[in-house]
Amino acid sequence: GAVVSQHPSWVICKSGTSVKIECRSLDFQATTMFWYRQFPKQSLMLMATSNEGSKATYEQGVEKDKFLINHASLTLSTLTVTSAHPEDSSFYICSASGVPLGYEQYFGPGTRLTVT
Amino acid sequence: AQSVTQPDIHITVSEGASLELRCNYSYGATPYLFWYVQSPGQGLQLLLKYFSGDTLVQGIKGFEAEFKRSQSSFNLRKPSVHWSDAAEYFCAVGVAGNQFYFGTGTSLTVIP
Numbered sequence: 001g002a003v004v005s006q007h008p009s010w011v012i013c014k015s016g017t018s019v020k021i022e023c024r025s026l027d028f029q030a031t032t033m034f035w036y037r038q039f040p041k042q043s044l045m046l047m048a049t050s051n052e053g054s055k056a057t058y059e060q061g062v063e064k065d066k067f068l069i070n071h072a073s074l075t076l077s078t079l080t081v082t083s084a085h086p087e088d089s090s091f092y093i094c095s096a097s098g099v100p101l102g103y104e105q106y107f108g109p110g111t112r113l114t115v116t
Numbered sequence: 117a118q119s120v121t122q123p124d125i126h127i128t129v130s131e132g133a134s135l136e137l138r139c140n141y142s143y144g145a146t147p148y149l150f151w152y153v154q155s156p157g158q159g160l161q162l163l164l165k166y167f168s169g170d171t172l173v174q175g176i177k178g179f180e181a182e183f184k185r186s187q188s189s190f191n192l193r194k195p196s197v198h199w200s201d202a203a204e205y206f207c208a209v210g211v212a213g214n215q216f217y218f219g220t221g222t223s224l225t226v227i228p
Contacts (some may be wrong), residue, residue, distance in 0.1 A: 042221075097214050103167070107161070
């Protein structure tokens with residue numbers, strides 16, 4: 001149980017375009033989802049926290065207009081990178097917690113974004 | 117402010133040898149503590165967690181960790197390492213609001 005999927009697993013897009021990444025909880029209700037960014041050989045940096053049906057809470061320094069997060073249902077959250085630039089290239093990982101997991105977070109496999 | 121420190125950036129051990137990965141945290145209240153493992157290009161897999169109770173917790177794949185409040189530590193151990201254990205290991209502290217703070221990770225190399 002407690003499986004989180006992400007789609008796509010990797011994506012290449014041109015500078016200036018937008019790309020959407022989906023995060024789904026497959027066998028539980030994700031009341032809270034988290035989006036992280038990970039640079040090579042580095043730790044995970046929390047970008048934002050989203051609760052189902054509410055606006056996401058962004059960490060300091062994360063541009064909310066650039067990284068649009070939607071958590072419209074208990075099984076789906078999306079991260080849209082708008083007007084992507086090469087510096088947005090990174091590994092994006094989502095995680096989810098909820099019913100009946102409680103406090104634990106379960107992580108998706110990640111999405112590798114490359115902006116050319 | 118809360119923080120997590122993993123002092124060892126990289127560790128190399130021989131297959132069959134014992135392993136200990138260090139983790140120290142800074143948090144004002146009783147923390148929720150986690151160890152995750154990440155294989156290259158993959159997400160994170162939960163190895164074990166500590167919420168309360170017995171300070172020695174058992175996890176998957178033969179891993180265990182001990183919470184020592186006096187030392188603010190939550191070190192991960194395994195008595196005999198397998199080649200498949202080579203990966204990146206992250207310690208995390210969970211705080212109010214379900215937010216997690218991760219250490220910088222320890223890269224484990226296993227030599228035959």
